[in-house]
Amino acid sequence: MAIAALPPPATQTGVGAWLRKHFFSTWYDAILSLIFLALIFWVVSGIWTWGLRDAIWTVENRDACGHGVGACWAVIQDRHRLILFGLYPYEEHWRSTLACLAVIATMILSCVPLFWTVWRLPILWIVGFGTFVLLMRGGFAGLPLVTTEQWGGLSLTIFIFSAVFVLGMPLAVILAFARRSSLPVIARVTGIFIDVFRSLPLLTILFAAAVVVPLVLPDWLQGDKLGRVIIGFSLFFAAYQAEIIRAGLQSIPDGQVEAAVSLNMPFWSQVVDIQLPQAFRNTLPSTINQAVITFKETSIVTIIGFFEVMASGNAVVGTGEWGQQYVEVYLFLAFIYFIFVFGLSRYGAWLETRMRLGHG
Amino acid sequence: MAEHAISFGKLNKYYGDHHALRDVSLDVEYGETLVVCGPSGSGKSTLIRCVNGLETYAGGTLSVLGHTVGDDERELEAVRKRVGMVFQNFNLFPHLTIVENCVLPQIRGIGRPRAEATEVAMAQLDRMQVGEHAQKFPDQISGGQQQRVALARSLSLNPDIMLFDEPTSALDPEMIAEVLDVMQELTRGNMTIICVTHEMGFARAVADKVILMADGAIVEQGDPEQMFTAPKHPITQEFMKAVKS
Known part of the structure; x- marks a missing residue:
């Protein structure tokens, strides 16, 4: 007769056991757990009462703001358009919204492996950025012309970031390969260029x-101020990213290229099919890091007059009028940055998992 | 058609001060299986890596299937289209599936359409008995299987010449046989093969000719029977004694 296995002792399973194991296994563990529990409770309840329960949400109630009650989100309701669109003409905000969505869609689609071919990615970018510029600038089909000096807000931030990324990344790849060139002149000149821009x-x-x-x-060579700033920013980004890619290229064993050469794969294919995918995979965390830094650094363009x-x-x-509500405004700004940067990080994590799966 | 499949004429090669190849002259005939042996550092790998231009040489002549291997990129390309190579470390592309490892070089290297390339790749993978792993990635299969995939990848390009650079040296002992078996099958066809190996039993079974290199020079060459049982040169005698024990 078979004897049924006994269930594990109750003291070793269940919520109670889990809690005991992870939070109360020793007396100092228990003390620390309780302190942090109190701390978490204090922070969360603070956020709840100040940010939500006692908050003032609408402009009609704005008189209550600043009298010791909760957050005054009325400022966001009143001025969200300024934050999102800057100096862009009020009646044309819909264009800025659409343009912004076009660039965000382009960024999201660029992240989908389906678009990672030599043709699809450039076409996607040309269409995406073309739509952005046409919509923002206007000056055709009855759309009033809005010059880049008036562009602003979130759409400008996203445009600068994605344009820097899209221009800087191919440049970084070229610089990385040039620095590894077997021709000393090219390697040295690229090295100096990168070092100068990094310093x-x-x-x-x-x-x-x-x-x-x-x-x-x-005059005819100057172009637009925004264009010049984006090019300068792209060169800066490319100098850093080139070194990241170079590290990725160095981590690929020589045998990979030798195999490709012996299989008669042409040079461009060795680069595009063999070296770059491996280089990017090997340096994904640093690349995401660089993208996040770049996104946050876009705020520097303020200093040269971009809104x-x-x-x-x-x-x-x-x-x-809203001078007292700086905490709320900065929290709102932080939230916007957080959404984008957190999205980038999660995307990086997803890519890593996917590549590890692909790598077995 | 050139007189010999491969013809080395007084080939020399230096790595800095190190004289890696010394006046190597050798003809390999069509359909011949040549085994190159010798102690490590003797220039065996360097010699066969010259054949498809992975290494350059400093002096002498090298002609492969009538093409001169040298600085001319077009000649080199013509050679690489017809010369396959299998490496000690397999060198599969880790970011591509097994089947894609075999398909992509056909598309890029000889411009074969994808559908046809996939068919060829699957046929070669089946021939190497790794067809069932087609959708896996290289590090999901064993070393012996990886080396057979590398073979299938090279064979997918229908080469006339195959170069084997110590194909079993990086394998665990129990996997050596499965790779040697499929290589042995290849030697029965009319492919020209140069194989650098330390597997003397295999060499004896498949070689039409054996050469022994030391210090970058060919010290003795002959048919396998003579080389293994009655070597003339003292270095060969010593080497054969060492690998047998």
Whole structure:
């Protein structure tokens, strides 16, 4: 006769056992757990009462703001358009919204492996960025012209970030390969270029692009101030990213290229099919890191007179009317940054899992 | 058609001060299986890596299937289209599936359409008895299976010449036989094969000719029977004694 296995002792399973094991296994564990529990409770209840329960949500009740009650979210209701669109003409905000969505859609689609071919990605970007620029700029089909000086807010932030990424990444790949070139002249010149751009502060580069370049270049070569700033920013990004890619290339064993050569795969295919996918996979965490840093650094363009989302937020607080509500405004800005940066991080994590799966 | 499949004429090669190949002259005939042996550092790998231009050489001549292997990129390409190579470390592409490892080089290397390339790849994978793993990634299969995939990948390009650079040296002992078996089958066809190996039993069974290299030079060559049972040169005698014990 078979004897049924006994269930495990109750003291070793269930919620109680789990709690005991992870939080109360020793007396100092227990004390620490209780302290942190109190701390968490204090923070969460604080956020709840200040940010939600006692908060003032609408402009009609704004008189109550600043009298020791909760957060005054009325400022966001009143001024969200300034934060999101900057100085863009009020009646044309729908264009800015659509343009912003076009770029976000382009970014999201770029993240889908289906689009990772030599043709699809460039076409996607040309369409996405073309739509953005056409919609933002207007000046055709009855849409009033809005020059780049008036672009602003979140759409400008997203545009600068994605344009820097899209221009800087191919440049970084070229620089990385050039620095590994067997021709010493190319390798040295690229090395100097990268080192110079890495040693200069971003602010200096952006100032030079906005202010110094117009003094040096003839009018027809100057282009638009925003364009110059994006190019300067892209060069800065490319210098850093090139070193990340170079590290990725160095981590690929020589045998990979030798195999590709012996299989008569042409040079471009060795690069596109064999080296780059492995280099990017090997350096994914650093690449995501660089993207996050770049997204946050876009706020620096404020200093040369562009009204991106951070500057727009400052402008809201800068007026006497809402001057007291800076905490709420900065929290809102932080929330916007958080959504994008957190999205980037999660995407990076998803890619890593996917690649590890692909790698067995 | 050139007189010999491969013809080395007084080939020399240096790595800095190290003289890696010294006046190597050798003809390999069509359909011949040549086994290259010798102690490590003797220039065996360097010699066969010259054949498809993975290594350059400093002096002498090298002609493969009538093409001159040298600086001319077009000649090199013509050679690489017809010369396959299998490496000690397999060198499969880790980010591609087994079948894609075999398909992509056909598309990029000889411009074969994908559908046909997939068919060829599957046929070669089946021939190497790894067809069932087609959708896996290289590090999901054993070393012996990986090396057979590498073979299938090379064979998918229908080469006339195969180069084997110590194909079983990185394998666990129990997997050596499965790779040697499929290689032995290849030697029965009319492919020209150069194989660098330490597997003397295999060499004896399949070789039409054996050469022994030491210090970058060919010290003795002959048919396998003579080389293994009655070597003339003292270095060969010593080497054969060492690998037998």
